[in-house]
Amino acid sequence: MAISRRLFVGAVAASSTSYALTAAHATPVPTVTHATPANAAHPAAAPVEPYYRIPVSASDTPEQLVAKAARVRPTERQIAWQRLERTAFLHFGVNTFTGLEWGTGDEDPDVFQPVGLDTDQWARALRDGGFTLAILTVKHHDGFVLYPSRYTRHSVVSSTWEDGRGDVLRSFADSMRRHGIKVGVYVSPADENQYLHGVYANGSARTTHTVPALTDGDDRAGKDLRTFELQATDYGAHMLNQLYEVLTEYGPVDEVWFDGAQGRIPPDKVERYDWDSWYELIRTLAPDASIAVSGPDVRWVGNEGGLAREDEWSVVPVKEKDYGRTDYALHYEAADQGSREALLEAQTLAQYVQWWPAECDVSIRPGWFYHADQQPKTVEQLTDIWFRSVGRNSVLLLNIPPDQRGSLPDADVTVLREFRERTARELPGDLARGARTWGDGSRTARAVDGDPDTAWTAPAPSRGTLTVDLGRERAVDRIRLAEDVRHGQQVESAVVEARTADGWERIAAVGTIGASRILVLPAPVTARQWRLRIDGSRNAARIAAFELHRSRV
Numbered sequence: 001m002a003i004s005r006r007l008f009v010g011a012v013a014a015s016s017t018s019y020a021l022t023a024a025h026a027t028p029v030p031t032v033t034h035a036t037p038a039n040a041a042h043p044a045a046a047p048v049e050p051y052y053r054i055p056v057s058a059s060d061t062p063e064q065l066v067a068k069a070a071r072v073r074p075t076e077r078q079i080a081w082q083r084l085e086r087t088a089f090l091h092f093g094v095n096t097f098t099g100l101e102w103g104t105g106d107e108d109p110d111v112f113q114p115v116g117l118d119t120d121q122w123a124r125a126l127r128d129g130g131f132t133l134a135i136l137t138v139k140h141h142d143g144f145v146l147y148p149s150r151y152t153r154h155s156v157v158s159s160t161w162e163d164g165r166g167d168v169l170r171s172f173a174d175s176m177r178r179h180g181i182k183v184g185v186y187v188s189p190a191d192e193n194q195y196l197h198g199v200y201a202n203g204s205a206r207t208t209h210t211v212p213a214l215t216d217g218d219d220r221a222g223k224d225l226r227t228f229e230l231q232a233t234d235y236g237a238h239m240l241n242q243l244y245e246v247l248t249e250y251g252p253v254d255e256v257w258f259d260g261a262q263g264r265i266p267p268d269k270v271e272r273y274d275w276d277s278w279y280e281l282i283r284t285l286a287p288d289a290s291i292a293v294s295g296p297d298v299r300w301v302g303n304e305g306g307l308a309r310e311d312e313w314s315v316v317p318v319k320e321k322d323y324g325r326t327d328y329a330l331h332y333e334a335a336d337q338g339s340r341e342a343l344l345e346a347q348t349l350a351q352y353v354q355w356w357p358a359e360c361d362v363s364i365r366p367g368w369f370y371h372a373d374q375q376p377k378t379v380e381q382l383t384d385i386w387f388r389s390v391g392r393n394s395v396l397l398l399n400i401p402p403d404q405r406g407s408l409p410d411a412d413v414t415v416l417r418e419f420r421e422r423t424a425r426e427l428p429g430d431l432a433r434g435a436r437t438w439g440d441g442s443r444t445a446r447a448v449d450g451d452p453d454t455a456w457t458a459p460a461p462s463r464g465t466l467t468v469d470l471g472r473e474r475a476v477d478r479i480r481l482a483e484d485v486r487h488g489q490q491v492e493s494a495v496v497e498a499r500t501a502d503g504w505e506r507i508a509a510v511g512t513i514g515a516s517r518i519l520v521l522p523a524p525v526t527a528r529q530w531r532l533r534i535d536g537s538r539n540a541a542r543i544a545a546f547e548l549h550r551s552r553v
C-alpha cells in the first residue's frame with residue numbers, strides 16, 4: 001500500500017507509472033481488452049492501453065481516488081467512437097410485421113416479407129441526417145436472424161421473401177459503406193427461439209468449444225479458418241458461432257451492441273452469458289469495434305430517452321459481473337456517476353475507475369420497432385435531445401425503424417434531414433475561430449484553431465483563464481467547449497464570462513466538459529471579449545475548443 005500511496009499523493013503526473021500502479025494492486029491488466037490472440041499474432045496492431053481502467057481499493061484516500069480518476073485515459077477505439085457523435089439504430093425483424101416489441105420466438109419466419117427492402121434508401125436518409133454509424137438488429141430477443149446463419153433455421157432462409165435467399169445484413173452493410181456510414185451490429189443475448197427450440201438456458205456446463213464449429217456441409221470446410229478455443233455453455237457457443245459469421249463475412253464492424261436482458265424464462269432457469277469469450281472473439285475479429293452497453297467500451301446512459309446528465313463523466317467507478325461484464329458500481333440511474341462524491345460513494349462497491357463514456361439511446365418513435373399508428377418526434381424534440389446528449393459529453397444513438405416495405409418512412413426521412421439542417425443552424429460559423437487569445441498556461445490559440453487534436457493547457461490543476469478577443473462586439477447565444485480527452489477528463493468546474501460595460505460578467509457555468517459540452521444561453525449576449533475560467537480540475541485542463549456561436553434558428 002505504501003507504494004501506491006506514494007504514487008498518488010499530490011499533483012498527478014501523466015507519466016508511465018500506471019504499470020507500477022497495476023502491479024502495486026496485484027491486479028492483472030484485463031486480458032479481454034489488452035491481450036488477445038490477435039494482439040499476440042500481430043504485435044503492431046496491439047495498442048498499449050495502460051490507463052483505460054485503474055484498480056481502486058477500499059483503503060484509497062479520497063485524494064488517491066481522484067488522482068486515479070485523473071489518470072484514466074480512453075483507448076484509441078473509444079476516442080474514435082466518441083467522435084462519431086450521431087449514430088443510428090435500425091430495429092427491424094419479425095416484430096416489424098407482428099406489431100410486437102419483444103417477440104415470442106415462435107413466429108412463423110414467413111411473416112418476414114419486406115417486399116420493397118431498400119437499404120440504400122436507409123443509408124441516404126441517415127447520411128442526410130448527419131449520421132456516421134448505423135447499428136442493425138441482426139438478431140433481437142425473439143431470435144429471428146436477418147442473415148442466413150448456419151446455426152439456426154429461424155432466419156431469413158425460412159421465409160419465402162426472396163425465395164429464402166435474402167440477406168438483410170449483407171444489403172445493410174453494403175449500403176452503409178457505399179454511403180460512408182460505419183457498420184454496427186446488435187446481436188441479442190436473449191433468444192426466445194433458442195430457449196423454445198434450441199440450447200438457451202439448457203443447463204449445459206461451461207466447457208471449451210472450438211469456434212467456429214463446422215456444420216454438416218459447411219461451405220467453410222477445408223478453408224484456412226482462424227479458429228478459437230473458448231469457454232462457453234452450449235448457448236454461449238451458439239452466440240460465438242453467430243458472432244464469428246457476422247464478424248468474418250460482412251466486412252469491418254465498428255460497434256457490437258449487447259443489452260444484458262435474459263430471455264423470458266422461468267425463475268429456476270438461467271443462461272449465464274459468456275461475456276469474456278464473446279469479448280475475446282470480438283477483439284480479435286473486429287479490433288476496431290466498440291463493445292457497447294453490456295461491454296467494456298461504452299456505457300448505457302441509464303434511460304431510453306436519449307438524455308445525458310448535465311454533468312456527465314466518462315471516468316466512472318465500475319465493477320465486473322458474471323464472466324467479465326463491466327457494470328456500474330453505482331445504480332445506473334444515479335444522477336451523479338463520476339464526481340469526487342460519487343467516487344467516494346462507490347469506493348467499496350467498485351473494482352476500478354474506468355473510461356466508460358455514455359451512449360444515449362432513444363427511438364424517433366414511441367416503439368423501437370415500426371408500428372403504423374406511431375409518429376416520429378419533431379425536429380424540436382430531436383434538437384433538444386441532441387443538446388442533451390451530444391451537448392453533454394455523450395454519443396447519440398437514435399433509432400429509426402424501417403417499415404413493412406423495408407424502407408424508412410417518408411415522415412421520418414424528412415425529420416432526419418431537417419434535424420441535420422437545424423443542428424447546423426444551431427452552431428453556425430464559430431466566431432472565435434482564429435481570434436486573438438491570451439491567458440494562463442501555454443498555447444491559448446490552440447483552443448480556437450478548430451483542430452480537436454490541439455489544446456490550450458491550463459497551468460496547473462484547478463486554475464486558468466483563457467481570454468478571446470473577437471475584434472468587435474458580437475452577439476453569442478451558443479457556446480461549445482471541449483476537452484482534449486486523449487488526456488482524460490479533468491475539468492470539474494468552469495465559468496464562461498463576457499466583458500460588458502459593467503466589467504466581466506458571468507454568462508454560464510458548468511461542472512463537467514468532456515468531449516463536447518454545448519451551452520444554450522437564454523438570450524444572446526453581446527461582447528467583444530470572452531473568457532473561459534477553469535475553477536476546478538483534477539489535472540491540468542486541456543481545452544481543445546472554446547467556440548462562440550450566434551444561432552440562426
Ligand code: FUL
Binds near residue numbers: 259
Ligand atoms: C432494450 C431492448 O429490450 C429493446 O427491445 C431495445 O432493443 C433496446 C434498444 O434495448 O434492452
